[in-house]
Amino acid sequence: MEQLFTLDSLFTLLMLVLLQAVLGFDNLLYISLESKKAPAEKQSFVRRIGVGLAIVLRIVLLFALMSLIQYFQNPFASLRDNGIFEFELNVHGLIVLGGGVFIIYTAVKEIWHMMMMNEHEVAQKDVRKGSINTVIFWIVIMNLVFSFDSILSAMALTSHMEYVPQLILMSIAIILGGILMIVLADKVSNFLQKNRMYEVLGLFILLIVGIMLLSEGGHLAHLYLFGNPITPMSKTTFYFVIVVLVLIDIVQGRYQKKLLAEKQHREELLNKTKDSK
Structure with a gap:
């Protein structure tokens, strides 16, 4: 426990919080856009509850990864000696690939709705009748998808520490990062609400986030297309x-x-x- 009160630990904690902020930008954008599906008066509440639940589940995921990291990385299905399509799928890769597909679908759907403005207005009225739980659910799920990279990076930064101090330090960083995300999500959402022209920009950035997750998931799954490996977007x-x-x-x-x-x-x-x- 003495490791927690050293200058090195405080510096590591600062790096972990910054890591959560930097790697959480794409997640922040998704939360801001997804929360708009809820009624206007409930959007801030939805963001806070969604991120709050995600913080708790992130800590649970942290404990799970610390104990079961090898099972997330070990392949459970593979296809080899195929000149067109090869893969070696693991749980981590499957989760990231699924997140990428869902985000691309979400971005394309919202862009299409913007182009079909009349249909979009009708759809918004139907969606806002009772979608708060659904919006919270997807914010929590996608928060967990995005958290894999940040947790694995945090584990690498604290690998020199003992098990208990490492867990405590990363848990504190997750909580502080989550609080920061709640504050920034409200600000980003308010900005997009006041500047609707940037909504299109946000959706196309979200589309790139989905492509980045697909490339990362393809890399984790050792995916090859026509003999060429899928490399992650840095x-x-x-x-x-x-x-x-x-x-x-x-x-x-x-x-x-x-x-x-x-x-x-x-x-x-x-x-x-x-x-x-």
């Missing part, structure tokens, strides 16, 4: 793509405002010319 590449998308959105928005201003100016000149005649 976090560096992920954040670079996000920065590029945000910059494109900013430039496009400003350019669109400029075009609208020029159009309005031409219309005003045309109206003045007509009035003078």
